[in-house]
Amino acid sequence: NYDTPQVIQGLRIYPQSINGVNVKYLNQDSALVSVTDMVVGGSWPMLISFCPVKTKAIRLNMAAYSGTPSIYEMEVLFQEPIEASSEYSAGYATDKVIDGIIGDFANRWSASGSGDAWIQFNYDTPQMIEGLWVYPQSIGTVDVEYLNNECELEAVTSLAVDGSWPMLISFCPVETKSIRLNMTAYGGTPSIYEMGVLFQEPIEASSEYSAGYA
Secondary structure (H helix, E strand, O other), rough: OOOOOEEEEEEEEEEEEEEEEEEEEEEOOOEEEEEEEOOOOOOOOEEEEEEEEEEOOEEEEEEEEEEEEEEEEEEEOOOOOOEEOOOOHHHHHHHHOOOOOOOOOOOEEEEEEEEOOOEEEEEEEEEEEEEEEEEEEEEEEEEEEEEOOOEEEEEEEEEEEOOOOOOOEEEEEEEEEEEEEEEEEEEEEEEEEEEEEEOOOOOOOOOOOHHHHH
């Protein structure tokens, strides 16, 4: 339970004698609503992921068990404003892509070098997003996905990294709470110096001569 609403997207548990679980959250009407059901496999810890919910309470029901249901340890996974598939090390953390430092080889995000490689921005409320700007390193091709109303990642564009710095990725505006940049081809370890989201504005122009001619 929490004093203020939290955005929660999963649980990590170390189960004992549990065969099936159900996760529920407390909605705005103070009713418990189910978000997922899952059979407990052999993984330890067990990761339970679901569409992010904003709530003051999250509950794990042990729906099936043998003997006495038991848990060694359990952790709530909160949604972060920015997250990544992995980090090469603490020195190449995800928040390096929003620290304002560009071009310093020792100051960038870098993935672990194996498996999926992505950066995702998350928001509490839906945003109108029409693009991304990226200062890439060691990336060949990318695709952009957004979280749709069914809580599924849906592709909006794919393109090759062309050497421009920054690289501007434009697409038809989407209303979403999460936008993800997937690095689908890369050499060595995929890495990004800096990155940002382009929100759709009520009025925009091709360019501005100066701040005085906005």
